[in-house]
Amino acid sequence: MATGALSIGCGLLGAGLSSGVFLVLGCLIWAMLAAAFCLRLRYEGERWWREAATPPALTSVAATAVLGTRFALLGWTGVAVALLCLAVVAWVPLLARVLRHRGRKVPGAAYLVCVSTQALAVLIASVALDAGAAWLAWPAAGLVALGLALYAVTLERFDARELRHGKGDHWVACSALAITALAVSRLADAAAPAGPLHWATGAHDALRIAGFVLLGLALAAYAVLVCCEIRWPRPRYDVRRWSTVNPMAMTALATIAWSVTAGVGWLRTLGGVLLWVALLAWAVTGVAAVRRGGRPAGPPRVD
Template sequence: MPAPQRSQILRGKARDAIAGLYPGYFAFVMATGIISNALFLDQQRLVSEFLFALNVGAYCLLWILTGLRILIARRALWADMTSPKLVFAFFTTVAATDVLGVGVNLRGWSDVATAMWTFALILWLGLIYFSFGVLTFLNTAHGANVVHGGWLIAIVGAESLVILGAAIAPNLGAYQQSVLVLVHMLWGVGLALYGIFVTLFAYRIFFFDLEPDDVSPLIWVVMGAAAISTNAGSVLILTDTGIAFLESMRPFIDGVTLIMWAWATWWIPLLMLFGFWKHGVRRTPIAYTPMLWSLVFPLGMYALASLRLSLAADFAPLRLISGAMVWVALGAWALTAAGFAAAIRRSLRSVERA
């Protein structure tokens, strides 16, 4: 094939890839970051640093691709943003920024972490009202059929703001107490939204006909949202606020945090059963999809939530669960990364054959 023609094909493929960029691809940063953070706190620094470096590069690349999508594929971007099934995927930008920000803060770069938290807060505030506007004015689906686990990424975004906000608060001087009050409120907002969405989700799953296409990797976010709420609650328990009103809430936070961990744990066997039904009973082939990163993230978050709750509750057995689960999450990450690499190879081969 002549070089100019090959170059034209490559440009066309690149343009199509940017136009069709899945808005939830920031879940890769979420998944990689949460495993890196869990390994860092578990003193597994070598693997943690490798994943952190990879994550910084991936985060920057995804924002570059998003910027290109704004420039050359605004119509496709707007179609995703106004789709009730896809708009909540944009909350992965919030959670990815916060999860990476926690990793940045763990390494002592508190000013950068503060800037990332501020950026994530602005993103979340814009997206939360925009997404509910889409649901209110542009949702043409009937009944609860549009509901799926991806909606709960909005809660993941809110709770990620709690975790990073509590981490950077001691460095904010006069703004420390204001941020601590804000993150307590965000934790409550996240719980309220979780209660709404998980009710609709359970209604859709348990009382409507279920097809294999309804069981996507996004379904694991129902567990991940509960796990990150546990993590956020544990962080609040471990934070010395110095504010009497917030300290008086501690027993409430203790109880709710334990309940959320139990709820996240309850979902794991059921979600595995859903996967067995789809791939074992209904014989749906397992293939790489970017939504798989939304399965890896909850596994890593459950590991970290168990670790943080073990510290908050001073209950050592939870550390054993965390220690095992982080390697399960890393294994899932490696398998998904292998699938991603294979998908890229197939795409490149198709270009060569063209």
């Protein structure tokens, strides 16, 4: 998911070669994880079914949607629609199962119920823009509303101690805000004078206001989480650190997207800086993962 977000961000900044490299890497990682997913379903069905009730299962939906968005931005509508269908088919049962098994206090990974929903909204809105299909903006808007509701429910149950003791997935709270801002950006583009919803002038203005508020909240959450990392350092590698890299990349991507949507130059500069930070985090985490053979430092928390 982080690799796909970096590909989109590089593409928006005009770094076509880097974007292509990250897209290829993202596709390879997606294919390997999809194969592992199928093998586990075939040979470890009981374990697969148990893990399907935990929020990390929704990463498969979000990652598929992020890749689909990159293909939609490239104009590969057929591939984007195929990935959209696959993501929706997985999202419906997984979301229902995760929501049925959520606890009273949840870790940061629980925000994946929002991230996966908003990732679908981003992909649907991107397909709508690419194909000029105005009707697709309505299900995208519905998913944005649902994602916000899921964020509110998760926030009420979030264990604030994760800010001090979390192993990396507490950053997903920031990712949920950033990807929501990105989804609203796509809807604002659809309602712009040149978009398929060009007649929805009032909606365009309202979406711009909502998007800036959400982007501001995402950047504020990013700053708070950085302060928490400084106050309570967590230098050891844990597989959940990938849940830190993705929010960094997604916040950069949302910032760059809004610089385009709103025509604000300094947001593009800020987004570029954040993208470099995300790239550095991606590289450091990747090296640490290779050194540990991809094994987590401890058992993942799934409550």
